[in-house]
Amino acid sequence: MLAGVCIAPAWADSSVQPRQALPLYQQECAACHMAYQPGFLPAKSWVRIMGGLDKHYGSDASLDAATVQQISRWLQLEAGTYKRVAEAPPEDRITRSTWFVSKHRKLDPQVWKHTSVKSAANCAACHTGADQGNFDDDAVKLPAGVRRRP
């Protein structure tokens, strides 16, 4: 148990999970996709995302002003400050972050097209503990037929 904690990558579950949950974030954002941990993006990415919800990665995700303000305030408090997320990734997409691409480099690119995955944004398709902030390799279960490259 202790060894597991010590050799866990720099992003152990305790650091990726927000300090304080915001039920409103779950309710509004997780209606369409996983409640991505705010720590996966820098504060400036969240500002842009919350400022453009009417054109949100191909969908209208607009919310009333009060809800936007409440979620934005929380995202600013919980945004990533770790070195890895200092730079805003292209299009403010977690999946285009350098660390994300590197972490998934050994996967067959076809994995993202798999029917049970659909897109790289669907963390929980393989990371069974994604909702709880557990992205450890031990908690990864690849869909049937998908394998890592040697």
Next chain:
Amino acid sequence: MLNFIRKSMSLLLACAVFFGAQALAADTSPAQQLSQWSTAAGKPGSAAQGQVFFNSKQGGQWSCASCHGTPPTGDGKHASTGKAIKPLAPAFNPQVFTDSARVDKWFRRNCKDVLSRECSAAEKADVMAYLISLKL
């Protein structure tokens, strides 16, 4: 261990708050929605037209059915994220169309995704008539 207990407690609390916040306002019903939009349109909603509308791409990438499935009596699947969506037909999901703020929010956003504009009262009345017509 203490940390684990503390984390579990905060998770429990978060869940309690989460489900509390999910409680619906219950200020409308599918039948009320149908009657409201039919009145606004000046004609009763048509289930047959609603079905066609629901299943048609309106010049864009998606139809209503792209995410809600067809017929929308079982779980749908978000067309881009794959996230499960609860059944849209009221007979299969008693919570749906019971909170007017939620209904308005989703009609507004999803109509824009499908039609690049908001839906008319007549279109909403037709869709409501279609959804209500789907029985167990």
